[in-house]
Amino acid sequence: MGKQRILSGVQPTGNYHLGNYLGAIRNWVEAQSEYDNFFCVVDLHAITVPHNPAELAANTYTLAALYLACGLDLEYSTIFVQSHIPAHSELTWLFNCITPMNWLTDMIQFKEKSERQGENVSVGLLDYPVLMAADILLYKADKVPVGEDQKQHLELTRDIVNRFNHQFAKPENPVLKLPDPLIRKEGARVMSLVDGTKKMSKSDPSELSRINLLDPPDAIAKKIKKCKTDLVRGLTFDDPERPECNNLLTLYMLLAGKTKEEVAVECQDMGWGQFKPLLTETTINALKPIQEKYQQVMDDKGYLESVLRDGREKAQAIANQTLTQVKAAMGYSLP
Numbered sequence: 001m002g003k004q005r006i007l008s009g010v011q012p013t014g015n016y017h018l019g020n021y022l023g024a025i026r027n028w029v030e031a032q033s034e035y036d037n038f039f040c041v042v043d044l045h046a047i048t049v050p051h052n053p054a055e056l057a058a059n060t061y062t063l064a065a066l067y068l069a070c071g072l073d074l075e076y077s078t079i080f081v082q083s084h085i086p087a088h089s090e091l092t093w094l095f096n097c098i099t100p101m102n103w104l105t106d107m108i109q110f111k112e113k114s115e116r117q118g119e120n121v122s123v124g125l126l127d128y129p130v131l132m133a134a135d136i137l138l139y140k141a142d143k144v145p146v147g148e149d150q151k152q153h154l155e156l157t158r159d160i161v162n163r164f165n166h167q168f169a170k171p172e173n174p175v176l177k178l179p180d181p182l183i184r185k186e187g188a189r190v191m192s193l194v195d196g197t198k199k200m201s202k203s204d205p206s207e208l209s210r211i212n213l214l215d216p217p218d219a220i221a222k223k224i225k226k227c228k229t230d231l232v233r234g235l236t237f238d239d240p241e242r243p244e245c246n247n248l249l250t251l252y253m254l255l256a257g258k259t260k261e262e263v264a265v266e267c268q269d270m271g272w273g274q275f276k277p278l279l280t281e282t283t284i285n286a287l288k289p290i291q292e293k294y295q296q297v298m299d300d301k302g303y304l305e306s307v308l309r310d311g312r313e314k315a316q317a318i319a320n321q322t323l324t325q326v327k328a329a330m331g332y333s334l335p
Ligand code: AMP
Pocket: 009, 010, 011, 019, 020, 021, 022, 023, 024, 145, 146, 147, 148, 149, 150, 187, 188, 189, 190, 191, 199, 200, 201, 202
């Protein structure tokens, strides 16, 4: 039996942060040798909120370079850009026509984002999860490694599969494959440094709320120095009254590569004055190799472009095959 297939992606909207790394990319890297992997820079998703063209172009390269810098290995993983493959847009249209409107208006992320944007909400923002379903289903992915916030979008993807197969395929010969989310418990929800009850997010207006993967050491030190803590002495995991404490200990655990038990013992008698420098040093050391590799990749644009060209070719062959099957099932045929 061949390897199971993985597909995942991040939007090239800048500010790539520890949540993206610990909730998603790091997990892709760790498991990559066990799977047949496709990792996409989802640049069509990036225009569902108002965007700047020059920034989109720059952020697309930055993110592809970060995929490599974080350790994706081309021996196991295909890296490509969503907009390079027209099948993503085309399949979205086909799925649009079988997706009930209320499935989309019910999505938590849509409700949150549209509330923030007021009047200026595009049809694209509403349709975002259908495009995500197309991303996943074109590659017949078995597993989709994401952070907790994407769970509902995965459920919608599964609903689309069931509806499509029910309407257009025979039970013994389904066209679309049901994917499973792959959500790791630890790191699935990295919280903001200024409010331990909110997730760390690219779009938080406060720079102090997140540590970006490309932050220089002095910025990391400043953000950790200023981050929100509490007045209790002794640091513990899982105290619902202390969300910041749980978040910072979890960051330390993941970035130091230690177990929860080790960290619980090490930090049980610490105060913040002792813990913060430790977290700072650990974070700087964990990000250093990523930042160095990133610089190497960015210094060789030709190489990065060749990676994306190869990725497009490999991904496109699979995507087009699925699109043809879907269209045939829906009654479209090529002469
Ligand atoms: P996005 O930033 O929305 O493009 O998300 C890219 C990936 O990072 C997705 O798999 C998200 O689930 C994951 N992610 C984003 N923010 C966080 C966070 N604060 N904690 C854990 N995972 C996150």
